[in-house]
Amino acid sequence: MDQIFLGVMELQEAKNHQLKLKAQGVELEFKTNGKTCTTGCKVTVEVWASANHAELIKAHFMSDYLKHLKGHEPNIEHLASVFDPSASEVICQACGMKFSPQMNECPDCGLCYG
16 A cells, blocks of 8 residues: 655644544554654654545645635645745745845735745
């Protein structure tokens, strides 16, 4: 069974996703990795799942993300923008304004790229 890496998450957040996805027939597996995970007060784990469930997992995380943005209209293209200091122009991930990467702060909304 091919597995896909979903990311490193705090243990409680990972357990919450595990419960919600289990109701949809998706099993998540938690792994610890000394290079990526932490212990102590803020325990994190790697989260893995079957590649067969990739579309269900994608829909789950998109739904979870969007519920935190109620009342806002996020532009996914802006969020996917990468601040490239060697580019002639960059797009603010928060508001979509185009500006010179020589500035380390968006002149419109103030998002800091420093």
